[in-house]
Amino acid sequence: MLFNSIEYLIFLPTVFILYWLLNKDLKKQNILLLVASYFFYAYWDWTFLSLIIYSSFIDYYIGIKIYESNSVKAKKNWLRLSLVSNLGLLAAFKYFNFFTESFAEMMLLFGWQVDHVTLNIILPVGISFYTFQTLSYTIDVYRDKLKPTKDIVAFFTFVSLFPQLVAGPIERASNLLPQIENVRKFKQKWFHDGIFQIAVGLFRKVVIADNLGVYVDSIYASPDIHNSSTLLIATIFYSYQIYFDFAGYSDIAIGSAKLLGFKFNQNFNLPYFSNSIADIWQRWHISLSSWLRDYLYYSLGGSRGTAFMTFRNLMLTMILGGLWHGNTWNFAIWGAIHGLLLVTEKILFTAFKIKNTGWIGYIYPFCLVLVSWVFFRAKDFEAAGLIVKKLIFFDFKIPFIGDTNAIVTGLSMLLIGMSLDLYLFRSKQDLETLGRKLSPIKLGAAVSVIILLISLFYSTSNNFIYFQF
Amino acid sequence: MDKKQIIKSVKLIAFIIVLSFIIDKAAYFTITKISDTVFSGQAIGKLNHYLSIKDTTKLIVFGSSRANHHIDVKKLKQSSYNMGVDGKFIAYSATLIKMLPKDVKQTVILHVDPNVAYREYYNREETKTLMVKYHTNDIIKKELQRSDLVNPLQEFYWCVDYNGLVLGILKNAIFPKYDLETYYGYDPMEVHSTQKEIFQNILARNDSIKCKTDLKLNPLFNSYLKEIDSFCKRNNKKLITITTPIYIDKCKNDNIALTKVLKDLNIEYHDYSDFFKDNNHVDYWADIAHMSNVASEIFSKALSEDLYIHD
Numbered sequence: 001m002l003f004n005s006i007e008y009l010i011f012l013p014t015v016f017i018l019y020w021l022l023n024k025d026l027k028k029q030n031i032l033l034l035v036a037s038y039f040f041y042a043y044w045d046w047t048f049l050s051l052i053i054y055s056s057f058i059d060y061y062i063g064i065k066i067y068e069s070n071s072v073k074a075k076k077n078w079l080r081l082s083l084v085s086n087l088g089l090l091a092a093f094k095y096f097n098f099f100t101e102s103f104a105e106m107m108l109l110f111g112w113q114v115d116h117v118t119l120n121i122i123l124p125v126g127i128s129f130y131t132f133q134t135l136s137y138t139i140d141v142y143r144d145k146l147k148p149t150k151d152i153v154a155f156f157t158f159v160s161l162f163p164q165l166v167a168g169p170i171e172r173a174s175n176l177l178p179q180i181e182n183v184r185k186f187k188q189k190w191f192h193d194g195i196f197q198i199a200v201g202l203f204r205k206v207v208i209a210d211n212l213g214v215y216v217d218s219i220y221a222s223p224d225i226h227n228s229s230t231l232l233i234a235t236i237f238y239s240y241q242i243y244f245d246f247a248g249y250s251d252i253a254i255g256s257a258k259l260l261g262f263k264f265n266q267n268f269n270l271p272y273f274s275n276s277i278a279d280i281w282q283r284w285h286i287s288l289s290s291w292l293r294d295y296l297y298y299s300l301g302g303s304r305g306t307a308f309m310t311f312r313n314l315m316l317t318m319i320l321g322g323l324w325h326g327n328t329w330n331f332a333i334w335g336a337i338h339g340l341l342l343v344t345e346k347i348l349f350t351a352f353k354i355k356n357t358g359w360i361g362y363i364y365p366f367c368l369v370l371v372s373w374v375f376f377r378a379k380d381f382e383a384a385g386l387i388v389k390k391l392i393f394f395d396f397k398i399p400f401i402g403d404t405n406a407i408v409t410g411l412s413m414l415l416i417g418m419s420l421d422l423y424l425f426r427s428k429q430d431l432e433t434l435g436r437k438l439s440p441i442k443l444g445a446a447v448s449v450i451i452l453l454i455s456l457f458y459s460t461s462n463n464f465i466y467f468q469f
Numbered sequence: 470m471d472k473k474q475i476i477k478s479v480k481l482i483a484f485i486i487v488l489s490f491i492i493d494k495a496a497y498f499t500i501t502k503i504s505d506t507v508f509s510g511q512a513i514g515k516l517n518h519y520l521s522i523k524d525t526t527k528l529i530v531f532g533s534s535r536a537n538h539h540i541d542v543k544k545l546k547q548s549s550y551n552m553g554v555d556g557k558f559i560a561y562s563a564t565l566i567k568m569l570p571k572d573v574k575q576t577v578i579l580h581v582d583p584n585v586a587y588r589e590y591y592n593r594e595e596t597k598t599l600m601v602k603y604h605t606n607d608i609i610k611k612e613l614q615r616s617d618l619v620n621p622l623q624e625f626y627w628c629v630d631y632n633g634l635v636l637g638i639l640k641n642a643i644f645p646k647y648d649l650e651t652y653y654g655y656d657p658m659e660v661h662s663t664q665k666e667i668f669q670n671i672l673a674r675n676d677s678i679k680c681k682t683d684l685k686l687n688p689l690f691n692s693y694l695k696e697i698d699s700f701c702k703r704n705n706k707k708l709i710t711i712t713t714p715i716y717i718d719k720c721k722n723d724n725i726a727l728t729k730v731l732k733d734l735n736i737e738y739h740d741y742s743d744f745f746k747d748n749n750h751v752d753y754w755a756d757i758a759h760m761s762n763v764a765s766e767i768f769s770k771a772l773s774e775d776l777y778i779h780d
Contacts, residue, residue: 186470225670448489455628
């Protein structure tokens, strides 16, 4: 079920009412959440529900086993089993074809023709998200940072809670599980925040991102026929499309969770107002970047070793982080570019003792990230290479505009979206704080205006971009 | 959740629903007022213009951009209008044709695209722009309700009717593109350098085209075609269907099949796809499917001589 669908507009209030009607019985409330979450997922494809149940069961059981084991070796073995089960699932469904094709291509480089098998596998929605979520649970239990739960309903609900099930935020067990296990209280302020955040999220997604996507899709479908100016505009649009798409999704997820009395962590914090590449990664898809930092980068050694080791760890983390998004080399390159940028920045900042990048710090990260987005969006490596080449050897020709109405709508809405972001940035607050500050009258007026803007400017488009990951 | 919280929450939701409804209606009537004065622009202006001239015009051309940019209707008849609109196909045309007056003798030239006729997926999505008249025109409302394009929230939030069109309406209200007195719907294409470059790049690509062999007439196309034919026969309209030239038509199967369908329905059809086959020139084209203004003038003159429906 999509957040921007009529179905969700019926689903959410229904769950909300039933949920608070049961607020005297935590067990029943959690069962309702679990059933609702499975329904939410099954509405897309019920067959893949079994994977979530499988993943939940494995980690529920392993979590207890790790905790009960007396020896480090036994704990390690249980953790290995969890890693193999979860990553195996991910490898089978997401990376099987990528591995076999890449292997065959590599062999071809050495002159060996290898027949490879490709399977017609459908990627189960949200697999990358819930796999990471359950993994973080077992790793935390292994690291003694978390006590495993024995409440199976609570654990299964933690894995599948519908606001974050298909595209995150990747909530840690340490934050979410205690909230599921303990009685939630309805908070009026949270209710206000939730409504405001859902409305803004919808605006960001269906109005800004989807309108920008119209132009981006048409240009990126045939980059070979367009000139540099056109491709530059399309790439700039894409950088905002993906931001507003995913930030909008996260807003709806966080807002929906708040209506049910859950506090999710912030997932985006105005990333295009970052003043360095490292800062971007503190603000972009925070739940994933912090996951990669805590469970991959630190596991590889983090910055504890030599400078070379630190850079190696950074590169590996970013490349694997890139591959997490998708099973093509483009995503790996996207990750590698970010790794390289982080390493270079670190070297330069250390060598020249740079602490404050000044106004230039607000420009260069966006410009560099822009190039990396080409690899994220282009349909294949060849197309990405062509676009980057055209952007480097800029031809200064008149850009192709296409549907003027669509481009003007996209730009106007982008202006509104960026103005809100600029206001949040300058007033040093986030969307939640802003929502909380609004009186019921102001909140009602703001939401009504957003509804009007959505009615007038929504664009019908495909799924949320991050669904494919 | 205590009683006080329930009351507060219900009040907030009720306030949002009422206020958003009021704002929506205020915006809707304001936009409608402005929209009704707009007679320029493809989405609204042309529709308003059509509604104002449809009862008194003798010849009207319907169809997509290929009708709009290719047929200089004044070369065919003085009392004429070109109602071709970018990206609009048979469902859009059928809805407009059904609004023509009954028993007034008129000629309807309908541009049909064999490629659309045999498309596997054709969901009449282009009729969405007619939504602007959803709450004010019964024929349009009825036609749109037949499709699944009507948003269930539209009955409550009327502004959805103007989705994606508001900025265009405002722009055309403030800066009208052309003079209503002299405009007759024909928009010849002047090819600018970027477009020329894109077209040349496409030609350089030399993409291979796989022609469909298993051709099935799209059921929606078929149904609208029959409806148009039936409407014209019942209401004193002469229906002529045509296909305007394209740069190269590598697949002729669909043209042949459509010719047969139209012949079986006893509908007059002229296929000009290969009009420039023996005298083609890249400068005649804006892209593969659209002629430049120069070529359109040549074609319109020939069409006029061919159809011979002068005053």
